Each structure stands twice: as structure tokens, then as C-alpha cells.
Amino acid sequence: MEFMAGGRVEVRITLADVGKRVSVRRLTGGGPGEAAFTDAVGVLTSWDAGVLSITRRSGETVRIDEASLIAGKVVPAAPARRRVPAATTRELQQVAARGWPAVETERLGEWTLRASGGFTRRANSVLPLGDPGLPLDAALERIGRWYGARGLPPTIVVATGRADGDEALAAELDRRGWTAERHTSVRIAALAPLADTDAPGGAAPRVALSREPAAQWLALYNRTGDGSGPTADALKVLTGGPSVWFATVPAPDGSAAAIGRVVIDGRWAGFAAVEVAPAQRRQGLATLMMAALAQRALDEGASAAYLQVEADNDGARGLYDRLGFADHHGYHYRRALPGAAG
Known part of the structure; x- marks a missing residue:
């Protein structure tokens, strides 16, 4: 990664570059066996209170203290691909959850309980990615109490239609009397x-x-x-x-x-x-x-x-x-x- 400008390393990004694709280098300590600095490339999504947030193409967000910056610049966006992308169901579930974030969340194993005062089911339902860390009946009891305390109906979103979907969970919930509603396609x-x-x-x-x-x-x-x-x-x-x-x-x-x-x-x-x-x-x-x-x-x-x-x-x-x-x-x-x- 090259940051040199006339032989000098420079930080050439400002608050005005929020929303642009940037490349930055920051100091990371450089102790025994550690690199003295690390690089990050992605979209500068915010710069608040001295902290930069950079979202990488993978969706990971890196938070960087501006005091640690030693170089930075705006870089051209990568050439756009024109074919329908490949993606797993889990990737899209995670991206969609970040894109429509609930006001309040709580973890239950690998499941996430979400509440937002009843505004949209997406932001007021459980996102079950993996194992809840409890037997299913115990997890459902915990979910019922959590949503009941907020005056919301216990609701779980269930992905279907692909090999990596949640058909097994859907069958278990069906057996326990959880009704299916609002069928939706992710496109x-x-x-x-x-x-x-x-x-x-x-x-x-x-x-x-x-x-x-x-x-x-x-x-x-x-x-x-x-x-x-x-x-x-x-x-x-x-x-x-x-x-x-x-x-x-x-x-x-x-x-x-x-x-x-x-x-x-x-x-x-x-x-x-x-x-x-x-x-x-x-x-x-x-x-x-x-x-x-x-x-x-x-x-x-x-x-x-x-x-x-x-x-x-x-x-x-x-x-x-x-x-x-x-x-x-x-x-x-x-x-x-x-x-x-x-």
C-alpha cells in the first residue's frame, strides 16, 4: 500500500470524505512479534468524536482512533461486477440485520433478540443464527419473557428455501404451535x-x-x-x-x-x-x-x-x-x- 506524496507519508482524508472508499495506515504498538502498523481499506462510514469507522467489503467494521493514524487517502472504488453475486443465506441475514438495526438487542447464544418499540417485524423479532445455547423449549421460554416484558409478541424470523436455511427450526416451531406469517423473498x-x-x-x-x-x-x-x-x-x-x-x-x-x-x-x-x-x-x-x-x-x-x-x-x-x-x-x-x- 503506497501513501508516499513527494517523499512524505500523509493523512489526506478529512471529515468531508465520509462515504468514500479510503485506505488508511495506523500505529498498533509494534511490540515483540507484532507489526508496528496495520492497514485498512473500505468505506469511511463515520468520523465521530475522534473515531473513524471503516466498513470493509466483507461487511466488517473497523474502528480507528484518529490519533493513531499515520497515513490515509481516498482510493478509487473497485470495478463493479455485473453478474448476480454469490452469497450464503447467513451472510445476507447478517447484512440485512446490520442494515435495519434494532434499537435494543440481547444475545441468546448465537441468536439475537431484537426490539424497536414494535416498528417493523424485522426489528422486533429473534434472528436465529446457530445455537441458542439452551434446549429449544428453554430458549423459547426465555424469548417469551423478554418480549413480554416489552409488550411485544414473541416472534422468530425463519429463513427457508435453501440448503442452509432453517427448515428444521420451522418444523420444531410448527410442532409447538408457533404460527407462520408474512412470507417474504430476499432478492x-x-x-x-x-x-x-x-x-x-x-x-x-x-x-x-x-x-x-x-x-x-x-x-x-x-x-x-x-x-x-x-x-x-x-x-x-x-x-x-x-x-x-x-x-x-x-x-x-x-x-x-x-x-x-x-x-x-x-x-x-x-x-x-x-x-x-x-x-x-x-x-x-x-x-x-x-x-x-x-x-x-x-x-x-x-x-x-x-x-x-x-x-x-x-x-x-x-x-x-x-x-x-x-x-x-x-x-x-x-x-x-x-x-x-x-
């Missing part, structure tokens, strides 16, 4: 073709990108049903993740015609909250907005895309078919009916 695609997609009919309104959701964005996304807007927990989930961007296509009256969200995590770009106002549909705005988010993700070094779509959402599935997404695996939620959690 993946190469990112570069998505960024190159033109909106049908040549639609070309401006797409505004921001790090925080604007009022117009939140108004279209509003899921409370009563106009009160998102809760504090909902905002924490929406804005959480390694590198989050919000897209808004403005309508002539100043409201949002279309919105979307992408979270960039190593090689992955996760799309969510894709909404088009009813009066603005069938104009290619969702395609235009997703292409803009895909280009931003490419600029930060991502090469692959993923999203989740409910199995019965035919309109969304048709859109994602046209954009090159293919099914990877499925998942559904298992909810404990009264008397089934203990």
Missing part, C-alpha cells in the same frame, strides 16, 4: 446494471439524496396511519446502518412523489422503503430513484444489491424482476400464540 442483483437503468418513458425529474429523511420523505413513508409521523424508535431504525442514504423524487407541489432508502455495507447495497405516491405511479419514478441510489452505492464501493419483498406483493415483484433481481431465499415469521411461548 439479489448485480448493482452496476441497476445504476444504468433508464426510467421508462424517459422520465427525468431530479432525485434528491440525503443522509437524513426529509419531512416530505417521512410524510410519504408514514406508517402510523394517523398522521402523527414516525416514532423515535422508527427514526433510529431508519437512520441506522453502516452508510445510509435517503432518496426523494419531488412532486410539483413540493411533496414527495417517490422515496427510497439504501444502506451500504461492504459489497452490499440494501434497498428498502421504496414508495411511490398513488397519483405519481406508472411514470418510472421508482426505477429512476433506485438507479440514483444504486449509483451512490457504486461510488462507495458496493457491487451487489439485495432487498426484501413480501411474496404476495405482485406489483413490487414485477418491478424488481424488470430491474434484474432474482430470488435468493425466503423467510417468514413464527409468532407464539397464547400458551405457545412458554
Whole structure:
């Protein structure tokens, strides 16, 4: 890794480079048998309170004290791959969990209990990756108490459809009376073709990108049903993740015609909250907005895309078919009916 500039080693990155792909070198002590410094390459996802967070292509996040930096520079993104990526179910589960992070988590062996005030099942369900560290009945009893203390129904997300899925767990939960709900497909695609997609009919309104959701964005996304807007927990989930961007296509009256969200995590770009106002549909705005988010993700070094779509959402599935997404695996939620959690 070369940092020399005119014969000198320099730190040539600043807070303004957050969101860019960088290469840094830091001091690490250099004791007996140890290297004096280490290098890291990835997306600079934050620089807060003197600590840099760099997300590598693998999804690993490295935290670095700025006082330990001896060199750093912005580097070009790796060439984007144009084929559908290979991935395991576990990798996608972990990436998706980081991209839609729960407000509160607790470990139960290799399982993660997640709660976010009831905002979305993804952020209020158990992610079972591996062994819970307890016999299943004891683990389910612990889960029931944990969610009951938060006024939430005990819920477990179960991946299916591939050899590395959780069909055995699904069968055990079915036997114990945990009902299956909300069947969903995880779909993946190469990112570069998505960024190159033109909106049908040549639609070309401006797409505004921001790090925080604007009022117009939140108004279209509003899921409370009563106009009160998102809760504090909902905002924490929406804005959480390694590198989050919000897209808004403005309508002539100043409201949002279309919105979307992408979270960039190593090689992955996760799309969510894709909404088009009813009066603005069938104009290619969702395609235009997703292409803009895909280009931003490419600029930060991502090469692959993923999203989740409910199995019965035919309109969304048709859109994602046209954009090159293919099914990877499925998942559904298992909810404990009264008397089934203990």
C-alpha cells in the first residue's frame, strides 16, 4: 500500500470524505512479534468524536482512533461486477440485520433478540443464527419473557428455501404451535446494471439524496396511519446502518412523489422503503430513484444489491424482476400464540 506524496507519508482524508472508499495506515504498538502498523481499506462510514469507522467489503467494521493514524487517502472504488453475486443465506441475514438495526438487542447464544418499540417485524423479532445455547423449549421460554416484558409478541424470523436455511427450526416451531406469517423473498442483483437503468418513458425529474429523511420523505413513508409521523424508535431504525442514504423524487407541489432508502455495507447495497405516491405511479419514478441510489452505492464501493419483498406483493415483484433481481431465499415469521411461548 503506497501513501508516499513527494517523499512524505500523509493523512489526506478529512471529515468531508465520509462515504468514500479510503485506505488508511495506523500505529498498533509494534511490540515483540507484532507489526508496528496495520492497514485498512473500505468505506469511511463515520468520523465521530475522534473515531473513524471503516466498513470493509466483507461487511466488517473497523474502528480507528484518529490519533493513531499515520497515513490515509481516498482510493478509487473497485470495478463493479455485473453478474448476480454469490452469497450464503447467513451472510445476507447478517447484512440485512446490520442494515435495519434494532434499537435494543440481547444475545441468546448465537441468536439475537431484537426490539424497536414494535416498528417493523424485522426489528422486533429473534434472528436465529446457530445455537441458542439452551434446549429449544428453554430458549423459547426465555424469548417469551423478554418480549413480554416489552409488550411485544414473541416472534422468530425463519429463513427457508435453501440448503442452509432453517427448515428444521420451522418444523420444531410448527410442532409447538408457533404460527407462520408474512412470507417474504430476499432478492439479489448485480448493482452496476441497476445504476444504468433508464426510467421508462424517459422520465427525468431530479432525485434528491440525503443522509437524513426529509419531512416530505417521512410524510410519504408514514406508517402510523394517523398522521402523527414516525416514532423515535422508527427514526433510529431508519437512520441506522453502516452508510445510509435517503432518496426523494419531488412532486410539483413540493411533496414527495417517490422515496427510497439504501444502506451500504461492504459489497452490499440494501434497498428498502421504496414508495411511490398513488397519483405519481406508472411514470418510472421508482426505477429512476433506485438507479440514483444504486449509483451512490457504486461510488462507495458496493457491487451487489439485495432487498426484501413480501411474496404476495405482485406489483413490487414485477418491478424488481424488470430491474434484474432474482430470488435468493425466503423467510417468514413464527409468532407464539397464547400458551405457545412458554
